[in-house]
Ligand SMILES: [Fe+2]
């Protein structure tokens with residue numbers, strides 16, 4: 001899951017509509033030994049409140065042992081339109097995968 | 111999002127969009143998408159979010175009068191879940207470029223729609239059972255296929271919602287089961303609740319297929335996967351079996367399995383009533399909106415205080431850094 005999903009074109013204009021709270025992206029570590037994974041987003045006035053809201057919203061059933069909150073504005077995302085150019089083509093790069101090397105087949109512990 | 115030069119970028123975007131749909135892959139927020147697709151999603155997701163939020167009220171009505179501490183805890187957890195569902199969905203809608211405030215305003219000003227079911231009153235404790243069993247049950251039937259909706263953030267929100275819904279339905283079923291096995295009065299109360307919630311819950315799937323103008327397009331966009339009537343028929347089939355376990359009956363003599371079509375059928379539904387309720391003339395529309403509006407207004411000082419505190423903290427922090 002990519003963090004870009006909630007960030008773009010949603011950052012509220014400051015001051016508009018009274019007291020809009022900024023948007024935060026929430027990442028939850030479901031158990032020790034695993035990475036934090038994007039869970040969703042929420043609005044909060046500051047980081048402390050964002051953490052509390054994230055706990056109530058995304059971990060009501062022991063879904064997490066640790067939470068990160070990141071201001072949505074702070075996330076830089078790659079442009080999906082530039083996909084071809086941005087992500088290197090895997091074409092002709094089979095040698096980056098173990099399956100490319102077939103001559104050693106049958107050799108134990110390799 | 112306005113494209114300065116619509117021709118080339120749009121053509122490439124449209125092509126990519128069609129390719130995504132053809133592969134049954136997912137559209138993500140930054141992808142190009144037709145305006146109509148975006149508008150239709152904003153409408154559907156925000157209405158869905160509003161339904162979760164307004165849907166807290168009929169059940170919150172019984173929290174203080176739950177028959178035991180256990181039932182009270184369960185009901186509070188369920189109502190809290192519904193608030194969470196609303197928030198997941200508002201977040202998903204926001205990725206389409208509509209602000210949270212805009213959606214909130216539309217709801218309290220009465221210009222937004224939400225599911226007609228929540229405009230019916232909850233008059234007895236048994237209604238908590240009937241709502242969990244039938245209303246959440248119908249919601250599950252509707253929402254499970256939406257986990258595969260073509261718009262990524264909507265599908266992911268629905269996955270989260272569906273995981274939580276099954277507890278809602280089971281706790282409702284259990285309430286009815288206990289009442290049905292209780293005193294004659296309790297049993298009558300359970301049957302009465304089932305009688306009142308049956309038709310409104312069937313109408314949750316929306317108008318019949320031949321009167322549902324947006325359905326076709328929604329299915330072509332891979333948002334909706336099954337038609338209203340298909341889902342409704344499937345739901346009736348589930349109720350038929352489950353109501354036997356309760357030892358109660360459905361208030362519909364025309365429920366039957368059609369051997370030719372291999373589908374469940376039900377008696378006629380009052381679609382005039384459905385339209386009236388949707389148009390704001392149901393038994394509780396005014397009350398529900400008024401409650402939402404006053405809750406929003408009464409909470410304003412809390413939001414303002416939190417903002418003021420955050421600003422003060424930020425200013426103090428800036429000063430410390432400067433010193
Ligand atoms: Fe829900």
Ligand SMILES: [Fe+2]
Pocket residue numbers: 192246249275278
């Ligand atoms: Fe629910």
